[in-house]
Amino acid sequence: HAKQAGRNTFRFFSTSMNQCQREQLELQNDMHAALENGEFELYYQAQVDAHSKSANGFEALLRWNHPTRGLLTPYTFMDIAESTGLILRIGAWVLLEACHQARAWQNEYQREVRMAVNLSALQFNDTRLAGQIEHALLESGLSPHLLELEITESAIITNMAETNYVLFGLKRLGVKLAIDDFGTGYSSLNYLRNFPIDTLKIDKSFVDYIDRNDKDAAIARTIVQLAENLGLSTVAEGVETLSQQQVLEGMGCQELQGYLYSKPITATEVENRYFK
Ligand code: C2E
Ligand code: MG
Ligand code: MG
Ligand code: MG
16 A cells, blocks of 8 residues: 555656656757847846935846746746856856946946846856956947946855956956855855955845844844955845835945835836936
8 A cells, every 4th residue: 555655656756747847848948049039138126325225237137038938037947047058158148238238328328337247157167258258348338347247156166266267357357246145155254355356245135134133134234344344345135125224224235236126127117217
């Protein structure tokens, strides 16, 4: 009887996994054509000055307008993009598109727009990265200091010597470097000492309960102070309430990002909302 149940359980699992695998495989196949079909789109989320609340810059966030599944966020397709290596081609497109957009806004509205672009670990470890960034800057005409690259701790921690070489190579182009989701990976004070970082992004998980959890508040405050002492700037991610905003302001966090100010929106929506 037990054996019977076991077999049934196994079959149930196997079926459900196949279903999942089929879906993943389908998405994977679709992704190959998505770039050529122009199905990827960048959405933009404001990074606002903590005092004035005006937008200092925008973070480009990838979306996939899938022909049958609708608008997809990275949560549903980033793993596939990474495991297939397609993120390398997608990432190159993101860099070019984001730089073009920032420069287009500058041309059209006479505003210097800082643009933050996320890099995956795979891109970071790709020797073509610096060349792609240089190309995106030259091709778009965007000033390097207006491009900020967001890298996670896990991407930079793999090999200190190699990372140092890559980061200084990027800095030589004149771009800004931010650590994304700071405090959630293998944070090391050693890399803050050695690497040419400009910005720490306080992860949303510390912001969520910052107004009611003393430990979260203490960690966030420590990150802001650490950044201040090292001459780095701070951006808090995932700010959703006035109460969170108030606590972050009190700590001296320089920039805020989250649904309280804006969700990620299309380029056209950015124009209507911020530039007109
Ligand atoms: P991330 O870089 O840490 O981006 C922040 C994520 O939090 C974004 O999710 C954003 O939409 C979301 N968010 C911002 N404010 C709030 C808020 O107030 N509340 C809540 N609940 N969420 C908020 P998104 O756009 O789904 O992106 C998820 C992740 O996918 C990003 O995390 C980033 O790691 C990755 N990603 C996005 N675009 C790209 C890209 O072009 N290239 C690469 N390599 N990764 C990307
Ligand atoms: Mg980011
Ligand atoms: Mg983040
Ligand atoms: Mg995150």
